[in-house]
Amino acid sequence: MLALKHLRLIEAINDCGSITSAARRLFLTQSALSHQLVALETYYGVNLFERARPLRLTAAGELLLALSRDIMPRIEAAKRDLARLVEDKQSGKLRIAVECHTCYDWLMPAMDAYRTNWPEVEMDLVGGFHTDPIALLAEDKADLVIVSETGKQKGVVFNPLFRYEMLALMATAHPLAAKSHLTARDFASDVLITYPAPDRLLDLIRRVLKPAGINPERRYAELTIAIVQLVASRKGLAALPAWAIPSYLERGYVVARTITRRGLWSGLYAAAREADAGRAFHKDFVTTLREQAFMNLPTIEPLA
């Protein structure tokens, strides 16, 4: 009766605090997880979670969580060993290209974590800006590309990583700081500071300002820290991922606000050549990216 999926279920619900969000992380529906949990609880005749939000483990649940934390790493290690036994050891190579500038924040720790499990895989970062990073796969200049959109390109597989909220950044004393959330029109009368990227890669412009016909004055900066500095100096507004902001907010020169009432959410995906995507060291890299992101970036959400 007890299966590995049940252990994963318990870990996910415990981490996420709700069945709904755990379902997104496990790429299943809320209903499926609810059925699984109820079945397990019925079988053993105990509740594993107290049904209060956020869901909290009972003693019985803690017991299974402890089991999971004990054995799951051993199982993952064995699967890696098995894959290493089978695959051609030489060919483990991961040239990684990143579309989004801020991504390095979480990519570096993820690469470190991965290296301990796959020391023989050679990792490299593909530098420079590329208008069509996906093309790097076909050109054999990259093996894995992190992008903000899925697409249907033959021979290329997209794996969802996580979704995150884009927050508007403004100087502490800015008049818009009084609002709980900003709308498209709020951006009309101020300078917008962005990375020097095409508009189609800037979610705020593509999904909020352009549909509203708003086209603010622009200013560009290469580095996140420079963007924040310009905002603090009252040179304009910016939009950055929620997980890139906390360290800057601390200083008190800038504040962050939700964009539109429901928030502006974007997703990140790992793209790879179909031929590579099936290989164990590849799949494990994507899994590690996801795990490490959820571990290090508190504000992100699973991406269905």
Place this chain on the structure above:
Amino acid sequence: MLALKHLRLIEAINDCGSITSAARRLFLTQSALSHQLVALETYYGVNLFERARPLRLTAAGELLLALSRDIMPRIEAAKRDLARLVEDKQSGKLRIAVECHTCYDWLMPAMDAYRTNWPEVEMDLVGGFHTDPIALLAEDKADLVIVSETGKQKGVVFNPLFRYEMLALMATAHPLAAKSHLTARDFASDVLITYPAPDRLLDLIRRVLKPAGINPERRYAELTIAIVQLVASRKGLAALPAWAIPSYLERGYVVARTITRRGLWSGLYAAAREADAGRAFHKDFVTTLREQAFMNLPTIEPLA
């Protein structure tokens, strides 16, 4: 992909040396196990067993077997802990009745093994001979009865333990020792030495001699050692479970022969009240009986 059933599969095949016999132990068909194994091997792209009889683990198989031996005991322990957390701790009580005299040989070590996992369960042996041991369950004089036949009694659940061969025992110099196997007629002209039990409980009589209309002169002994002594003293023939014999054969005064060409095989079952049979400490006792039997009795076979 890798599931606990796969680990159990690998352990079973490794222990049994063949898929067919592993299938009996896991209460599945040979086909089901073959499909499972092929699927697993295909998924990882390695053979886990060399296809020569007996099936031998490859390096990849060894890796998974090591994983299994590492984590399965932890999982079983966690399940026990969970059951203990849930069940009424006081009521763990196992009064065990045994129909077959020779059973004590393997029952004792099994009870010892069980006690280490369930120290709080109170175990007792119901002594004396009973014409209808199953009735002890309804009379609440026993909680678990080990019998050689299943039956359809309402409120009683039968769990198969294992099957074993009954061998004919005769003095070394006995003329029948020249034969590779004995038939019903071979028993006609000699005394048959048995336990003092009703004929319906003696497989040799019920299933071989009675159908052939053969009714040999009888002599009775309470203890296995006494039966062997009488046989060695050329007082007659006996039939004993194959697993009870090896220690006596060593001395060289008696020899064992198969009964009928295909051998005379019997089964053992654990019977319990339906209400008890579902409880964790009960189920685990039956599992332990089975495991310990297979560990200690080399000649037995799984029982479908």
Place this chain on the structure above:
DNA sequence: CAATTGCATGAATTATTTTCATATATGCTT
């Protein structure tokens, strides 16, 4: 107190697992 969000649940659907019926080895015995 309406609106929102999250969990539970029965029925329908989809996917997986097992069995059945054979085909295909692999030995062993004569």
Place this chain on the structure above:
DNA sequence: AAGCATATATGAAAATAATTCATGCAATTG
């Protein structure tokens, strides 16, 4: 070496199990 007994492999059918869909119900929030 042929024939017999025993084992594994495999495709198709049957049986189970897992997942989704649609929706109800409860708790929480503005």
